[in-house]
Amino acid sequence: MPRLDEIYVATRTRNVEDAGTPDAPSLLLSRAGQDLLEIPLEGDSDGLGTGRAAVFRFNIADQAIDSEGLELRLLAGGDNAWAPEDVIVWGISGRLPREVVVPLAAQLELASPVTPASGGTWLSTDTDEGVRSLALRPVGPGTRTMRAWRFIAIFVTEPYPGFEPGGGPGPTAGKLADVGTEGPVILQAGGPGRLCLSYQIPKTPQGDLSKGRANYYEADLAAPFSRADVEGGIFTLTIGSGDWWIPVYCAVFGLDTTFGQTNALIPFVHAPAISLERMSADPAEGWHTNGLPHALVAMPVPPLPGGVVGGVLEPMANSAAKGSGAKRKVPVLRVNRKRG
Numbered sequence: 039m040p041r042l043d044e045i046y047v048a049t050r051t052r053n054v055e056d057a058g059t060p061d062a063p064s065l066l067l068s069r070a071g072q073d074l075l076e077i078p079l080e081g082d083s084d085g086l087g088t089g090r091a092a093v094f095r096f097n098i099a100d101q102a103i104d105s106e107g108l109e110l111r112l113l114a115g116g117d118n119a120w121a122p123e124d125v126i127v128w129g130i131s132g133r134l135p136r137e138v139v140v141p142l143a144a145q146l147e148l149a150s151p152v153t154p155a156s157g158g159t160w161l162s163t164d165t166d167e168g169v170r171s172l173a174l175r176p177v178g179p180g181t182r183t184m185r186a187w188r189f190i191a192i193f194v195t196e197p198y199p200g201f202e203p204g205g206g207p208g209p210t211a212g213k214l215a216d217v218g219t220e221g222p223v224i225l226q227a228g229g230p231g232r233l234c235l236s237y238q239i240p241k242t243p244q245g246d247l248s249k250g251r252a253n254y255y256e257a258d259l260a261a262p263f264s265r266a267d268v269e270g271g272i273f274t275l276t277i278g279s280g281d282w283w284i285p286v287y288c289a290v291f292g293l294d295t296t297f298g299q300t301n302a303l304i305p306f307v308h309a310p311a312i313s314l315e316r317m318s319a320d321p322a323e324g325w326h327t328n329g330l331p332h333a334l335v336a337m338p339v340p341p342l343p344g345g346v347v348g349g350v351l352e353p354m355a356n357s358a359a360k361g362s363g364a365k366r367k368v369p370v371l372r373v374n375r376k377r378g
Contacts, residue, residue: 039106040131040140040336043099046289047079048192050254052121052148053089053243054155061116062086063161065127066171066368068109073368075101078115081199082252086120089243091254093192093287095200096371105129110143110174112161119162123149124254125174126190126291126303131336134312139333141291141303143174146256179335180302185262186292189306191225191237193253194287204286205316205324218248219283219317225290227263227306229271234263247283258296265304265335273307273330280320286311288330305333 047065051057063086065077077096085092110127114120124147129140149158160168196204196217227235237257245251273290277283292304307330318324 039104040129040138041102041104042129042131042140043097043133044130045077045096045098045127045142046130047094047125047127048091048190048252048254048289049079049086049122050091050124050244051086051088052123052158054121054149055088056119057121058087058090059116059118059120060086061114061118061120063115063120064113064370066111066113067103068111069107074103075371076113076368077371085252091244091252093194093198093252093254095287098371101369101371105131105140105142108142108176110176112172112174114161114163114168114170117162117164117167119160119164119167121149121158121160122172123147123158124190124256125172127174128289128291128303128305130308134310137308137310137334138336139179139305139308140336141177141179141305144177144300144303145172145174146293146299147297175299177300177303180292180294180304183264183266184292184294184302184304185264185267186259186294186304186306187262187296188256188258188293188300189235189237190291190293190303191239191255192287192289193239193247193285195247195249195251195253196284196286197250198252198286201286202311204284204311204314213282215249216282217284217316218251219277219281220279221247222278223247223283223317224276224278225273226276227268227271227273227290229263229268232267232271234261234268234271235259235273247285256293264292265306265332268306268332273332275317275328275330277317277319277324277326280318280323282323283317285309285314285317285328288314289333290330305335307331308333
């Protein structure tokens with residue numbers, strides 16, 4: 039199984055009263071009941087706020103952890119309860135230009151628009167306010183021909199903690215204070231003779247595509263498509279306004295179910311800062327369109343006994359309550375992050 043060099047975590051917080059928190063939760067990596075590494079989700083203090091999204095990126099190359107049989111849990115960081123709506127986790131194996139995307143876990147639709155404000159899942163060290171830990175459902179990358187019925191699009195706008203500055207060679211007329219955009223920005227994808235996706239980034243409480251923001255969007259597909267369907271084609275971002283937008287990360291995943299949880303995060307796009315250009319419909323300030331690189335995916339492995347089938351992790355027992363009150367002697371990854 040791939041050895042992990044980086045881990046990405048993307049979250050979206052519910053847009054209900056008191057859903058946000060200043061108490062950063064942690065991601066706990068375990069295998070066969072043994073805790074391996076605890077990673078505090080620190081960096082974007084606003085990203086865990088009500089109605090906000092956050093993307094966390096961590097270098098774990100020196101931890102010598104591979105993806106086989108990993109169990110992932112979120113641990114409450116304090117008694118100020120947090121109400122997540124969606125959480126996805128993926129890893130990166132290798133280095134540029136051969137970064138391979140390794141989907142790890144997802145917990146989707148922990149609440150919906152019709153869920154009461156006090157419902158859903160709340161994470162807190164105060165058991166009167168919520169649960170101390172939340173097990174994340176393991177997922178795989180799916181096959182080349184597995185079709186997505188929904189998709190998740192992740193965007194990060196400069197400057198953002200943990201991400202390199204964006205904007206390749208080209209116009210430099212814009213000001214750092216103006217790196218966000220009011221849009222419209224359209225995400226499209228297709229294969230030869232076929233447009234598979236055309237999605238305009240909506241207006242949400244997340245601070246969409248604004249300076250120093252992370253954004254998480256999920257939507258249904260009018261017609262499902264697979265990685266095979268877009269081979270020979272490309273994903274693109276197109277901006278329709280003259281303001282200056284500098285994206286520093288973009289990812290697109292497909293979901294193999296029409297609602298609720300998913301069995302796979304189908305990697306379509308993994309676009310680090312080096313592959314993205316500063317954007318504007320004004321040619322003096324940026325590029326009108328960005329072509330996005332297809333994600334590289336590890337080849338499926340043959341079935342193995344006891345936990346792995348075709349490279350996709352089998353369901354595991356929910357370990358949310360395991361060790362919730364006990365002290366854990368486990369390495370804690372500390373990363374000094376400063377907003378650029």
